[in-house]
Amino acid sequence: MYEAMVLLDNDVVREGYEAAKSTLVDTLQKYEATVHACRRWDERRLSYPIRRKNRATYFISYFEMPGDKIPSFRRELEFNENVLRYLLLAVDGLPEGEVDQAKAEEGADFSVPPPPEDDAIEMDEEAGETSDLDTDDDDMILDDKED
Amino acid sequence: MAPRKVRAVIGSKHCDDPKIDYKKIDYLEKFLTPQGQILSRRRSGFCTQCQRQLKQAIKRARHVGLLPFVA
Numbered sequence: 001m002y003e004a005m006v007l008l009d010n011d012v013v014r015e016g017y018e019a020a021k022s023t024l025v026d027t028l029q030k031y032e033a034t035v036h037a038c039r040r041w042d043e044r045r046l047s048y049p050i051r052r053k054n055r056a057t058y059f060i061s062y063f064e065m066p067g068d069k070i071p072s073f074r075r076e077l078e079f080n081e082n083v084l085r086y087l088l089l090a091v092d093g094l095p096e097g098e099v100d101q102a103k104a105e106e107g108a109d110f111s112v113p114p115p116p117e118d119d120a121i122e123m124d125e126e127a128g129e130t131s132d133l134d135t136d137d138d139d140m141i142l143d144d145k146e147d
Numbered sequence: 148m149a150p151r152k153v154r155a156v157i158g159s160k161h162c163d164d165p166k167i168d169y170k171k172i173d174y175l176e177k178f179l180t181p182q183g184q185i186l187s188r189r190r191s192g193f194c195t196q197c198q199r200q201l202k203q204a205i206k207r208a209r210h211v212g213l214l215p216f217v218a
Binding site for chain 2: 089
């Protein structure tokens with residue numbers, strides 16, 4: 001049993017969540033994998049930029065695959081431009097609740113919010129910092145004039 | 148002779164904790180310095196085996212961008 005954590009580009013997820021997910025599932029099935037669970041784990045800000053992206057959507061999947069197919073599967077993920085990074089681990093078994101969470105995604109009432117802009121937070125922070133600096137500079141100039 | 152400084156040990160019986168996992172970021176963050184370095188066994192309070200699991204989990208989390216290499 002293998003566990004794969006795959007970071008997908010948010011631009012691909014924005015175009016269509018199901019299409020993005022199917023790229024991963026199709027790749028797994030191409031290499032004769034039996035997929036037990038595949039779901040969106042999270043969408044979060046990366047601790048450091050990967051391929052100049054600051055945010056990514058994390059997918060987690062549990063599957064069984066013939067051992068001799070693993071190197072080809074790894075190569076496929078590395079060549080895929082939509083996959084920012086992946087982590088492939090051999091695990092003892094399927095964690096509890098994983099299948100239920102994966103099935104919940106298949107429900108009709110499941111919807112994924114569109115991922116936020118890649119640099120949305122950074123822009124705000126920068127704007128805040130620059131505005132503060134501007135006001136400080138103005139004060140300094142005024143002080144100089146007074147002197 | 149000045150008394151020896153005793154640094155606080157962050158927890159001491161972690162071996163009873165649930166399995167260390169690279170996805171439990173909030174838990175792993177407790178064992179990082181503000182600069183993002185892994186705490187020594189002396190400070191983390193882990194046994195040898197658990198410290199190795201912690202190291203592995205933190206390195207995996209760093210690889211997938213969940214934790215920083217340098218904060």
